Amino acid sequence: xxxxxxxxxxxxxxxxxxxxxxxxxxxxxxxxxxxxxxxxxxxxxxxxxxxxxxxxxxxxxxxxxxxxxxxxxxxxxxxxxxxxxxxxxxxxxxxxxxxxxx
Ligand SMILES: [Zn+2]
Numbered sequence: 001x002x003x004x005x006x007x008x009x010x011x012x013x014x015x016x017x018x019x020x021x022x023x024x025x026x027x028x029x030x031x032x033x034x035x036x037x038x039x040x041x042x043x044x045x046x047x048x049x050x051x052x053x054x055x056x057x058x059x060x061x062x063x064x065x066x067x068x069x070x071x072x073x074x075x076x077x078x079x080x081x082x083x084x085x086x087x088x089x090x091x092x093x094x095x096x097x098x099x100x101x102x
Pocket of ligand 1: 014015016017018019031032033034035036041
């Protein structure tokens, strides 16, 4: 007789909006967060005390292709800070353009 063990489902919540999710075999979960102006943001395991914040770019954008939130602010990343001191960072790296006539 063979028994197949299924992984327990993981419940996810967002500290910034009412979004929830239920997954199996997934190390993380992202969503377009209404609480962070529509940015693609990570969720945290249900019951986890964490703060998820967007990092607004504070220097000149020039011709780089950057990610903007719904308010038109350039954002360089999302930081998740857990109560135990850990943190995770999602970086939205800008893309530079190169002119072909140089
Ligand atoms: Zn959210």
